[in-house]
Amino acid sequence: MRLSAAVFLATAVCAVTAAVASTRAPAPAAHCLDARAMGEVRQASERTLAVLQNDGRRFRVDLNEDCPAAGADAQASVLAREGWVCGTGNEYVRSGQRLCPVAAVAEIDAKDYAALALASHRRHGDVATLDTVEVRAEKRRGFGGSVSYCLNPRYMRGWNEDGKGLVVEVSPQRSGGHRYYRVELAHSCPELFDATTIELRSGMGINAVCGNPGDVVAVVPEMRAGEGIARSGGALSRISCPIASVYPVEK
Structure with a gap:
């Protein structure tokens, strides 16, 4: 099966966060994204990621600068304290030697997520995700x-x-x-x-x-x-x- 850039990014994140100690502080705020629970990640634009958590919550992650290679980098990962991504600083998408700062995180509804996911599909072509039913x-x-x-x-x-x-x-x-x-x-x-x-x-x-x-x-x-x-x-x-x-x- 051909894997998309979204799969590579989400898989890398899961691998990185799995090594973190099991004891963990609660989310700093209700809108924070849990990087340990990302099931689907799509790059809608050079500065925008759409993330679907395993529990069904949907998020938009905006970056401070263009990071076009993040979705195509098999080694890409997310760096954030204890895996909570809240858009409050010191949070990054790492692609190769480049750190792309996270500017904002917002929970979105199904309609907004669909629009971002469709934009990602149009940018990258064929899509496969971590969702086994979808595969x-x-x-x-x-x-x-x-x-x-x-x-x-x-x-x-x-x-x-x-x-x-x-x-x-x-x-x-x-x-x-x-x-x-x-x-x-x-x-x-x-x-x-x-x-x-x-x-x-x-x-x-x-x-x-x-x-x-x-x-x-x-x-x-x-x-x-x-x-x-x-x-x-x-x-x-x-x-x-x-x-x-x-x-x-x-x-």
Whole structure:
């Protein structure tokens, strides 16, 4: 399996912090990132990292200077007192001989994390992470994204429209434990109100809908008595509504 820069960085961090003594002071503040518990790390820009902890908490880590090689360095690590990264100084991402100071740490929601993770994917291409469920899905018929910011339409069980877009139910066993995803649209799609059938389609030809260019919700409007059927090439006419973002939600 090809590992991404995100895997190298997170693996190196786990190896470094594992050697620290088991006795440990509590987190200095509620917003602090636990470097010992990082499950997924993505470099969204030269100064921005997105981190998903093993307990499901999500963080944005901003650096004081450009550190473009951090995500590609197999020996990269995080230096912080007792592994707590809070953005209060004396915290660094080390890449080779370079120390990149941490400027700020903030806990973020699933939507913001998805946006950063998608930006990382666009920067680095193929993505693999430490999440074992995701790795299995990636090997199965070309799943092309992370369960952190993508869903596989193959495992869709149901959907509803709530005025903000779509809430899609999927198989949790195939989606990293997530049961529901919010699918936000690029603009209003009133056709969803009368839809009897929808399809989620990837514009990149992969088995993942992530908010990439060309990702759409294909809608089949409800037929009413006396209305004709619009057909194109013998098939029912479908209306495509562009997808802006995808992220897991609690229902």
